[in-house]
Amino acid sequence: MNTNIRLDDSIVLKIRNICKHLQLDCDVCIVLSLAVLLGRIVIQDASASIVIFSDAYTEKQWNFRIEQLTKDMSCRELYQNIADGLKKQIKVDADIKIIIKDGTVEVNAENYFTDIVDLLTNYIETALTVLVSTLWDMDTTFISSLQFGMPQEGRISGKNSDYTDIGVLLQNNALLNWNQIAVERIYKRSEQDGFLVQTITYRELMGIAYNIAQELQIKRVSSASIIVTNGIELAVGIIGCIMAGCTYIPIDQNISGRQRTHHSVEEASTEGILYGAEIENIELIDLYKTKIRICMNECPDTPKWRIPTGNEKAYIIRSSGSMGTPKGIIISRNSLSNLVSWRLRQYPLNDIQSILQLLSWGFDGFYSDFFLGLCGGRRLIIPDPNLRTETSLFSFLKQREQAMMTSMVSSLFEYIVNSQTGLVKKLARVVLGGEKIRETSIQKAKELNPSMHIVNEYGPSENTIVSFVCDPISDENVNCIGKPIDGVYAYILDRMGQPVLPGVTGELYIGGIGLMEGYEGKEDNKFIRYGSEILFQSGDLVRQSEIGLIEFISIKDKYAKCFGHYVDMQAVEDLIKEQLPVRDSCVFCSSLSGKDNLIALYVADKNIPAEYLTKLPIPPFAIPADWQRVDKMIHTDSGKVDRLTMKDQYEQGVALHKDANNGVCDLEQVIETVYEMFRQIIPIPRSAICANFFDIGFKSLQLLKVFNKLTNKYPESIELIDLFEYTSISAISERIYNIIKARDGRCISK
Incomplete structure (x- = not known):
């Protein structure tokens, strides 16, 4: 027929x-x-x-x-x-x-x-x-x-891309601010000493970077890992790579850890290593890579640098991956240039004298402000990595007369707002991103500094740091991510890949000039073709308002974000089924405690100790905070575990357990609360509640942060010295429980 x-x-x-x-x-x-x-x-x-x-x-x-x-x-x-x-x-x-x-x-x-x-x-x-x-x-x-198939139905677009090459921006602004300070380093010689300051001018910065660029070109190094201990050396290394058209991979020694550093340096496809003066045993790291030391005492009077042409790879940023395996995200020079050009237009620096850098330089959000400052002719303030969250640093910075701009994750912003150091009053503009924003943090910040301008930026690393912006943000629209930036477009699609109507929730897909070139040595499994366009599947659920603004709803069922890391819940679920004696399991994310935590439920013939979770081949941040046995799982019509229903039942059960005591806390509740406070500082497994603080990675500064949280939750319960006498979560919890019980009899035993 x-x-x-x-x-x-x-x-x-x-x-x-x-x-x-x-x-x-x-x-x-x-x-x-x-x-x-x-x-x-x-x-x-x-x-x-x-x-x-x-x-x-x-x-x-x-x-x-x-x-x-x-x-x-x-x-x-x-x-x-x-x-x-x-x-x-x-x-x-x-x-x-x-x-x-x-x-x-x-x-x-x-x-x-x-x-x-x-x-x-x-x-x-x-x-x-x-x-x-x-x-x-x-x-x-x-x-x-x-216009063959363009624009597609449902397309949400920013303005057309209009950018200047990053090398041209750096060169032009350096010449305009030749003798001004470019980077200020804040450091300490020892914990007992006060803060010291080291600076470098634009002339010195560009001159030393020019030497690095020449050496990179002479030795034909097209990609280099940067291992340094301070912000000035970092700036020199990055600018040198930009001048030479060399791809750079930044590595933050303070947070990378042995595995991540090993992967970033030894297993990455970079040809060279730029290292700072204080890096030891550099000869032991990958014998086959060309090593170039960053020498700070060599500065030509009139450096003449070339500006590379073409669309080279600008940088490779390391993400932890949803299961802890690092992935190298390759970002092109054009993508970076577009972002920086847009930010220079979006954020006028007329009243901003300096830009404060409190993010890790292993986090790509660091570089949005890094290039904004150097391409905008402003002073970058970069504290040493071990000082970034010290309250004494905040007190030191509040003495500055100049207005500052900074970008940070919302949890750090909340910490600064509650630190009572006065730094909030010096921040003229704050750009938030990377985490959910709390209304209370915005409200309190506005009370302390009514003129503060707060912005929310959203975007996966795979789309060059920023894809959407909500400018300004208030306590009434903390979930709003706004509209696409210049050169970026997006679609909100349903499960069938069709555009949804305004007000309807769908998954966000992003395209445009900011898209990464790919994952280093891996397939681009999160790219999809939509008509004639290539889009990145964000994994985030959003909806569009009637006035065209995008509102963030949640991460798609499969993924959760815990402690700044995306976790593939399905992968954790599969590992539990494969390696533990369970018949079924369900992993989901719950924010019942006020923070996003992974919860694991399982069906088995007998109880399985939570310590078994620590033996699974998953990173610490992916270990569930709670591990409960249930009689059976609820399944969807397709036979899959109904994760949303199981989550609802779990949260209702936990809520009923709390209400049943009429507000009277028991020892188990105290242990759970204290464990959560420790886990907010370092992502430790539940099995570590009996371990010594110092054996699981806590130091004095981190214990001080925990102490502040504990005294806010349980006023007049413990003193700081107790943390050094009762040196485990279970021990300090029992100490708090006994003090409250003796004081007002509110605690009950089980």
């Missing part, structure tokens, strides 16, 4: 315009487009070229960016591959013949023609769009003029 599919006239017109531009036969264009889409199913060999024959039998060779097309394939072979692809799609054994002529697709498929018609109807325009977007030598201006 035969049937014909007549393409829409507008589609045929676009096809013919493309064919005319390419001097390509219309029918062949349709065949190729279908081969691009369906051929991926059946063609495995990779090639960069294909020889095709039109109806006039004239041979013409075209280059494609299609990995799955084989070389020297005739039109007839393409027909057959399309037919084979269709057969696999609808799973039939019958012969399928396809004839394409003058924009009409004729299908001979015996009794299966209805399925094939539906399949072709859904695929053909997408297939043609894929063809257009993947031609190697296609004139992009011509494609834009056709």
Whole structure:
């Protein structure tokens, strides 16, 4: 049985315009487009070229960016591959013949023609769009003029990209501020000493960086890891890489840890290492990499640097990955230039004299302010890594007369607001991001500093730090992430990949100039093709308001964010099932305690100690905070565990347990609360409640932070010296419990 599919006239017109531009036969264009889409199913060999024959039998060779097309394939072979692809799609054994002529697709498929018609109807325009977007030598201006499938329905766009190369921005602003201070380092010689300050001018910074750039070029190093201990050396290393067109990988020695540093330096594909004066045993790190020391005493009077052209890789930032395996996110020079140019327009620096850097330089958010300051001619204040969260540093900084701008995660902002150091009054602009924002933090900050300008930036590292901005933000719209920045667009799609209406929740997909080039040495498994566009699947659920602003709802079911890390809950669930004697398990994220924590429920014949979780091959931040046995799991119609229902039942059960005591706390509740406070400082497993503080990584400064939390929760209960006498979570919890019980009898035993 035969049937014909007549393409829409507008589609045929676009096809013919493309064919005319390419001097390509219309029918062949349709065949190729279908081969691009369906051929991926059946063609495995990779090639960069294909020889095709039109109806006039004239041979013409075209280059494609299609990995799955084989070389020297005739039109007839393409027909057959399309037919084979269709057969696999609808799973039939019958012969399928396809004839394409003058924009009409004729299908001979015996009794299966209805399925094939539906399949072709859904695929053909997408297939043609894929063809257009993947031609190697296609004139992009011509494609834009056709608006072939663009803009897609439901597209949310920022303004057009308008940027200046990052090297040009650095050069121009350095010349304008030649003798001004570029970077200020704050450090201590020892814990007992006061704060010291070291500075470097733009002239010195660019001069020393120029020497680094020359050495990188002479030794032909195209990518380098940067291992330093202070912000001035970091700035010199990064600017040197920018001058040389060299990709840099920043490594924060204070937080990276042995495994992450090893992966970043020894297993990364970088060719060299830039290291600071205080880095020891550098010769033991990867003997095969070129090592260049950052010498701070060499500064030419009139450095002449070149500005690289092209779209080199700017940097590779290390993320921990959802299961603790580091991933290298590759960001291009153009993407970085677009972000910095946008920020210079978005955040005028007229009243800002300095930019305070309190984020780790292993976190990509650090570099949005880093380049804003140096490209905007302002002073960067970079405390040494071990001082970033010291309250004494905040007191030291509040003595400054100049207004400051800073970017930070919301938990650090909350800590500063509650630190009572007065630093809040010196912050003219604060950019928040990376975590949920609390209304109370915004309210209190505004009470202390009514003129403070607070902004919320949102974006995955895979889209060059920032994708959306809500400027300004208030305590009434803390979940708002605003609109896309310049050069960025997005879609909110449902589970079927269709755009949702305003007010309806869907998953956020992001595209534009900021998209990463890929993961270093890994497949880009979070990229999807949507029509002619490449999008990044964020994993975040959002919705659009009536006035066009985007509101963050939550992370998609599969992922949770704990202690600044994305955790793949499904992967944790699978490991529990594979390696522990359980029949079923369910892992979800609960914020019942006020913080996002992983909770694990399991079905088993007997109770399994929580200590077993620490033996699983997962990072500390992915270890569930609570581990409970249940009689059975609730499943969806498809047979999967109903994670949302299990979460609701868990939270209702916990709430009932708390209400049952009428506000009277018991020892178990005290232990749970104290454990949570320690876990907020260092992500420790529940099995560590009996371990010595100092054996699990706590130091005096961190215990002081815990003490402040404990005294806020349990006033007049313990003194600081108690933390050094009762040196485990269980011991200090029992101490608090006994003091409260003796004081007012509110505690009960079980």
